[in-house]
Amino acid sequence: xxxxxxxxxxxxxxxxxxxxxxxxxxxxxxxxxxxxxxxxxxxxxxxxxxxxxxxxxxxxxxxxxxxxxxxxxxxxxxxxxxxxxxxxxxxxxxxxxxxxxxxxxxxxxxxxxxxxxxxxxxxxxxxxxxxxxxxxxxxxxxxxxxxxxxxxxxxxxxxxxxxxxxxxxxxxxxxxxx
Numbered sequence: 527x528x529x530x531x532x533x534x535x536x537x538x539x540x541x542x543x544x545x546x547x548x549x550x551x552x553x554x555x556x557x558x559x560x561x562x563x564x565x566x567x568x569x570x571x572x573x574x575x576x577x578x579x580x581x582x583x584x585x586x587x588x589x590x591x592x593x594x595x596x597x598x599x600x601x602x603x604x605x606x607x608x609x610x611x612x613x614x615x616x617x618x619x620x621x622x623x624x625x626x627x628x629x630x631x632x633x634x635x636x637x638x639x640x641x642x643x644x645x646x647x648x649x650x651x652x653x654x655x656x657x658x659x660x661x662x663x664x665x666x667x668x669x670x671x672x673x674x675x676x677x678x679x680x681x682x683x684x685x686x687x688x689x690x691x692x693x694x695x696x697x698x699x700x701x702x703x704x
Contacts, residue, residue, distance in 0.1 A: 538642065539575030539672040541605070543568035543587055548663040549653055561592040562617055562626075563650065563661075565601065568668050576672060580606035580635050587668075593617075593626065600628045608634040610644070610670065617650070624650040632672065644672045 545568035553560040568587040589603035593615065600612025615628040630644040651664025 535643070535673050535675060537575065537671060537673040539577045540572070541570055541574075541577050541581055541670045542572040543668040543670075544571045545569060545587075545666060545668060546663050547648065547650055547666045548661050549651060549658075551658050551661050554655065554658060557595060561594045563593055565591040565593070565668070566663070570605070576637065577606065577608070580608065582606075604634075606635070608632055608637065610646075612646070621655050622652045626650055630670070642672055642674050644670070646670045 546566040547563055548566065549563040550560050553562050565587075570581055570583055570585045570587070573581045573583060585605055587603050587605050589610075590601050593600060595615060595617055600615035602612060603610045609632070611631045611633075612628045613631055615626070617624050617626050619625045625647070626649070627647045628645060630646060632639055632642075632644045646668060648666045648668045651662055651666065653662050
């Protein structure tokens with residue numbers, strides 16, 4: 527029997543962007559010398575939470591648009607008075623749609639990151655590695671999320687089950703000894 531548990535992520539803000547991403551065909555042979563790709567114009571299409579007073583639908587994400595993986599050098603952006611600096615990035619998954627993820631430091635508008643967790647994510651346009659001899663551009667939905675881990679891991683009932691099993695075992699043992 528296996529189980530896993532994690533604390534609940536409480537989202538305090540989100541910006542969803544519509545735009546495109548261009549995969550760099552030269553990256554495959556020289557990942558340390560070439561970026562994985564670059565972001566085209568990213569336009570805010572949905573804004574919630576802490577971003578709402580500062581970012582409106584239609585605002586454009588600006589800053590460095592190249593996504594480097596080696597050395598880690600993800601994009602640094604600004605929008606609505608916020609500065610978003612990528613401190614870690616990860617690209618994983620199949621060529622048919624790689625999951626791209628980055629952890630951000632966020633400053634601006636009096637925001638204090640404290641224990642908040644800020645990240646970006648998107649699925650890269652699909653490509654065929656055996657025929658990847660030119661750059662490929664496709665639409666993406668870039669998501670930036672801010673929130674915190676509430677530190678409480680919900681119990682799926684295994685604690686109560688173990689307690690009940692233990693009490694039944696003790697009762698059975700006691701009746702056997704009596």
